[in-house]
Amino acid sequence: MKQLIFSFVALFLMCDTIAQKSSTTDIVKTFDKTIPGLLKETNVPGLAVGIVKNGEVIHLKGYGFSNVDRAMPMTNKTGFNIGSISKTFTAWGIMKLFEEEKIDLDAPASKYLTRWKLPDSDFDSGKVTIRALLNHTAGISVHGYPGFNSAKNLPSIEASLDGENGSVRENEKVEIILEPQTKFQYSGGGYTILQLIIEEVSQMAFADYMDHNIFRPLGMKHTSFNLTPELLKNSATPYDEKGNEMYMVRFTAQAAAGLHTTLDDLVIFWKASFENNPVLQAESLNTLITPTVLANNDYGLGYMVMDRFGFRLIGHAGSNDGWQAGMMFHLESESGIILLTNGSNGKRVAFGALQKWAQWHRNSIE
Numbered sequence: 001m002k003q004l005i006f007s008f009v010a011l012f013l014m015c016d017t018i019a020q021k022s023s024t025t026d027i028v029k030t031f032d033k034t035i036p037g038l039l040k041e042t043n044v045p046g047l048a049v050g051i052v053k054n055g056e057v058i059h060l061k062g063y064g065f066s067n068v069d070r071a072m073p074m075t076n077k078t079g080f081n082i083g084s085i086s087k088t089f090t091a092w093g094i095m096k097l098f099e100e101e102k103i104d105l106d107a108p109a110s111k112y113l114t115r116w117k118l119p120d121s122d123f124d125s126g127k128v129t130i131r132a133l134l135n136h137t138a139g140i141s142v143h144g145y146p147g148f149n150s151a152k153n154l155p156s157i158e159a160s161l162d163g164e165n166g167s168v169r170e171n172e173k174v175e176i177i178l179e180p181q182t183k184f185q186y187s188g189g190g191y192t193i194l195q196l197i198i199e200e201v202s203q204m205a206f207a208d209y210m211d212h213n214i215f216r217p218l219g220m221k222h223t224s225f226n227l228t229p230e231l232l233k234n235s236a237t238p239y240d241e242k243g244n245e246m247y248m249v250r251f252t253a254q255a256a257a258g259l260h261t262t263l264d265d266l267v268i269f270w271k272a273s274f275e276n277n278p279v280l281q282a283e284s285l286n287t288l289i290t291p292t293v294l295a296n297n298d299y300g301l302g303y304m305v306m307d308r309f310g311f312r313l314i315g316h317a318g319s320n321d322g323w324q325a326g327m328m329f330h331l332e333s334e335s336g337i338i339l340l341t342n343g344s345n346g347k348r349v350a351f352g353a354l355q356k357w358a359q360w361h362r363n364s365i366e
């Protein structure tokens with residue numbers, strides 16, 4: 001996942017400039033012309049893209065299909081799994097508890113855990129704080145999770161933390177593998193610990209807590225970690241690298257990779273990041289996007305943070321089997337892009353679209 005995140009940024013940096021200032025119609029025409037070809041070349045059925053400029057939506061469109069056999073068009077209301085972008089929302093959930101003075105970001109995670117504990121090690125577990133888990137400096141194992149093809153086979157959170165995660169991650173338990181707070185070590189396992197902390201502190205199931213305290217107050221009516229039939233009714237179908245239909249991935253490790261949402265709802269979330277919102281205070285948002293020195297200033301708390309071209313880019317990328325997603329925005333100009341695909345090769349489509357947007361955005365603010 002770290003490689004995917006920074007591949008997005010690398011492509012942004014490779015973009016060439018053009019002499020004249022870009023207009024809104026330029027990027028729309030470019031996408032309409034190039035995206036259908038990219039989808040065909042890569043065996044990716046569809047892409048949903050949203051562009052926000054100066055706080056206003058200027059392009060919101062689906063390209064290709066959400067389901068090929070049924071010729072179902074992709075739209076801004078189509079549902080997607082967004083992979084590790086889930087971590088950004090989990091960070092909002094943690095910050096909500098912090099604002100309510102129910103947790104201390106710099107307290108050891110063990111203070112809030114009764115159902116499971118970190119395995120004994122030679123490292124200082126007291127330095128595995130909530131803040132360190134959020135910014136991937138807690139020295140925790142398990143980079144990412146593959147997901148399951150049936151809800152019936154999902155292990156409990158405790159079992160998942162102990163390594164019961166199916167054949168791909170079998171016996172890879174969540175544990176301390178290097179001295180905490182010494183370096184950046186991307187860890188989906190760390191976010192599973194955060195998921196358990198939210199459950200323990202709130203006394204609610206993680207997905208229910210997020211629904212009640214984050215998504216509903218924001219008005220995100222089609223977003224949840226609970227994959228109910230109602231939520232999945234308008235979901236895209238995922239496809240593998242060859243364009244073959246896949247199963248819908250399910251996660252015990254929901255906080256790290258299990259969120260399902262739509263383009264419309266992600267636009268709502270972005271606007272909440274730009275403006276006053278009913279969930280988090282401005283000070284908390286600032287804490288989330290402040291870069292971490294140990295993360296080479298490339299990661300905040302649940303957010304990728306990059307300073308380039310004299311402005312700061314904030315966002316995240318997500319990658320699961322059958323799904324690729326990315327979001328990146330510039331707070332100062334209240335502008336950004338969302339890219340959601342339903343194919344394992346989707347990052348190739350997203351990279352191409354991101355490159356076009358990056359060039360246009362750079363020139364539109366010069």
